[in-house]
Amino acid sequence: MLLVLSEDHKEHLSFLPEVEPSVVGEFGRIALEFLRRGSSPKIYEGAARKLGVAVEMVQHGVEGLMFLMAESSKHMISEVDFMDSVLVLGFSEELNQILLQLYQQHHGQIRSILSQLVPSQPAYHNLEWRLDVQLASRSIRQQVVPMVTMRLLLTGSQEGVGRVLQTDPSTLLHLISTLEAALAAMKTSHARRILRNIK
Structure with a gap:
């Protein structure tokens, strides 16, 4: 199953190629914290100051990454389907591999977080x-x-x-x-x- 990414989502993720690979990994960590505890404007402001960009760009990048990881984990897509889904973004092979590594490392945690967020309906x-x-x-x-x-x-x-x-x-x-x-x-x-x- 391939993920269908909206134009807004692609635009939010377009910020990722402009930063270092280590920063993308840090964004993945922030996205996981976002899922666990909710968003924190202070984290966005600190990251934006370090990178010298607008806070909205950092926020959109983290939210876009969080959405990509959450949707991929929710549908339990395979590694091949994940790679095919991110190919449409036009990222470099190195960045695609970093995103795949983030997905492989955290999809179990993300699924458990998502299962706790769903209210149990009678x-x-x-x-x-x-x-x-x-x-x-x-x-x-x-x-x-x-x-x-x-x-x-x-x-x-x-x-x-x-x-x-x-x-x-x-x-x-x-x-x-x-x-x-x-x-x-x-x-x-x-x-x-x-x-x-x-x-």
């Missing part, structure tokens, strides 16, 4: 339901509407989390038909084309 486990109907009453003259009470059991960060929902049958039928229509729309070629472009 997932469906079970559904319990009950139909409540009042059969007769002398005090109620109008029609009695039955209620459907559902307990949705979820798994996730908190085990055994449950949500209690209550609705009348007509609203439940409308909800079911809307969900079925959404599932049918997902099977259309137009929706599949959009999903393919999102991935």
Whole structure:
């Protein structure tokens, strides 16, 4: 799988050939710290002062490198695919090798950092339901509407989390038909084309 780099991303990485190979390695270290702890303007200012360039150039270079490493690690691309992906940037062979070395050294760490950043979403486990109907009453003259009470059991960060929902049958039928229509729309070629472009 090859990475598709946007024009903005290519522009951010275009700063890398202008610096020494050791600086590119330092940018890789800063990018890894960026993933772990977030960005630090002081680090950008110090690096920009040493290199004699604008702070924005250093920031864009580090963010571009971080994005390249994060996307490559997320998709677990091979070394050959990584090299083919960075070839479009037009860097020298030496710089491509440095980027490959950074990727090889840090892709395991980056994957573990990315897995910690993803919030754990609750997932469906079970559904319990009950139909409540009042059969007769002398005090109620109008029609009695039955209620459907559902307990949705979820798994996730908190085990055994449950949500209690209550609705009348007509609203439940409308909800079911809307969900079925959404599932049918997902099977259309137009929706599949959009999903393919999102991935």
